[in-house]
Amino acid sequence: MANRDRLLKTLIDLIQIDSPTGEEDAMDREVSSRLEALGFKVHHDSFNNVIAKLPGAGEPVLLSAHLDTVEPGRGIQPVLDGDVLRSDGTTILGGDCKSGVSIVLEALTTVTESGDKHLPIEVAFTRAEEGGLVGVHHLDFSQLSAKRGVVFDGEGAVNRVSVAAPSQNVVTAQIRGRSAHAGVEPEKGLSAIILAAEILTQLPLGRIDQETTANIGRIEGGLKRNIIPELVLLDGELRSLDNAKLDRYSQEFQRVFDQARARHPDAEITLDIRNTYQAYRVADSHPAVAMIGRALARIGMEIRLEATGGGSDANVFQEHGIVALPVGIGVESFHTVRESAVVSQVLQGAEMCEGIIRGV
Ligand SMILES: [Zn+2]
Numbered sequence: 001m002a003n004r005d006r007l008l009k010t011l012i013d014l015i016q017i018d019s020p021t022g023e024e025d026a027m028d029r030e031v032s033s034r035l036e037a038l039g040f041k042v043h044h045d046s047f048n049n050v051i052a053k054l055p056g057a058g059e060p061v062l063l064s065a066h067l068d069t070v071e072p073g074r075g076i077q078p079v080l081d082g083d084v085l086r087s088d089g090t091t092i093l094g095g096d097c098k099s100g101v102s103i104v105l106e107a108l109t110t111v112t113e114s115g116d117k118h119l120p121i122e123v124a125f126t127r128a129e130e131g132g133l134v135g136v137h138h139l140d141f142s143q144l145s146a147k148r149g150v151v152f153d154g155e156g157a158v159n160r161v162s163v164a165a166p167s168q169n170v171v172t173a174q175i176r177g178r179s180a181h182a183g184v185e186p187e188k189g190l191s192a193i194i195l196a197a198e199i200l201t202q203l204p205l206g207r208i209d210q211e212t213t214a215n216i217g218r219i220e221g222g223l224k225r226n227i228i229p230e231l232v233l234l235d236g237e238l239r240s241l242d243n244a245k246l247d248r249y250s251q252e253f254q255r256v257f258d259q260a261r262a263r264h265p266d267a268e269i270t271l272d273i274r275n276t277y278q279a280y281r282v283a284d285s286h287p288a289v290a291m292i293g294r295a296l297a298r299i300g301m302e303i304r305l306e307a308t309g310g311g312s313d314a315n316v317f318q319e320h321g322i323v324a325l326p327v328g329i330g331v332e333s334f335h336t337v338r339e340s341a342v343v344s345q346v347l348q349g350a351e352m353c354e355g356i357i358r359g360v
Pocket residue numbers: 066096097129153
C-alpha cells in the first residue's frame with residue numbers, strides 16, 4: 001500500500017524545487033532519476049517533455065501530470081498544519097501539479113516494490129502546461145501506445161473525474177486611434193480607450209450560458225494623462241463545452257469588431273481569435289471511466305463525474321485519441337497563495353493510482 005510518510009516527503013521535496021513555466025529542468029532531472037531508479041526507460045522528446053515506460057502485461061495505461069507551476073512559485077516554503085500542507089502565504093504551494101507527480105511516483109514505487117504483476121505503464125510528465133498546454137502540444141505521441149489513462153491535475157478529491165472539458169479560444173485585439181494633445185487640439189485625436197470601451201460594452205462577456213464563458217482579462221493602453229490615447233491592447237478568451245457554441249460566440253465577437261471598424265473608418269482595429277484546445281465529452285459508459293471507477297471502488301470511494309470549466313493536457317490527449325481523464329489530486333485553490341494540499345486526499349490519489357497500475 002502507498003506510504004503516507006514517503007508520499008509526503010516526495011511532495012515536500014518536489015514543492016521545494018522551483019519550476020515556474022519555462023524553468024522545468026531541475027524538476028525534470030529529479031523525476032527522471034526517480035523514474036530510472038524504479039526501472040523505467042526515460043525518454044525526452046524535442047520539447048523535453050518526460051516520457052517514461054515500463055513493460056507489463058495487458059493494455060497499456062497512461063499516467064500524466066505536469067512539471068511546471070504558475071507564479072509566484074519561487075522559494076516555496078511548505079508548512080504542514082495537521083493534515084493540510086500550505087505555503088507560507090507569499091507564494092503558491094505548487095500542489096498543482098507536484099501533488100499529481102508525487103501521486104504517480106508513490107503508486108509506481110508501491111507497485112514496483114511489491115514485485116506484483118502490473119499493466120504496461122506509460123508516464124508523460126509535460127512542461128509548460130500552465131503556459132497554455134504548450135508542452136503537450138509538442139509531445140511526441142509516436143512514443144505512446146496507451147489509449148486510456150489518467151491525468152493527475154484536478155482540484156479536490158481523487159474521485160472527482162472530469163468527463164467533460166471546454167474548448168478555449170484566445171482573443172487578442174489591437175485598437176489604434178490617433179494621438180493628439182488633450183488640451184490643445186483634442187479634436188485631432190481619436191481615443192483608442194473610448195473605442196475599446198464602446199467595443200467592450202457590446203461583447204458577450206461573463207457566463208454566457210451553462211456551457212459557455214467569455215472574458216477580457218487584460219487591457220493595456222494610453223501613455224499619459226494629457227495625450228489622447230492612440231493604442232489599446234485587449235487580451236481575453238472564450239470557452240465552451242460545445243465547440244459549435246464556441247464558434248458562434250467567436251463570430252459574435254467578430255461582428256462587434258466589424259461594426260466598430262465600420263463606425264470608425266480612420267481607426268485601425270484588428271482582432272485575432274485562435275483556438276488553444278478543443279472540448280471533449282466522454283460517455284459515462286466509456287472503459288476509461290469504468291477503469292477509474294474500479295480503482296476508486298477498491299479503496300471504498302465512489303466516482304463523481306463532473307464537467308470542468310478549465311482545459312488541461314487531457315484535452316490534447318483526447319485530440320490524439322487517448323482518453324486520459326483528469327482526476328482530483330487533493331489540492332484546493334489552484335493558482336493562488338491560499339493553495340493547499342490535504343495529505344489524506346493526496347494519499348487516496350496514490351492508492352487509486354495503484355489500482356489503475358495493477359489493472360483492477
Ligand atoms: Zn495544473
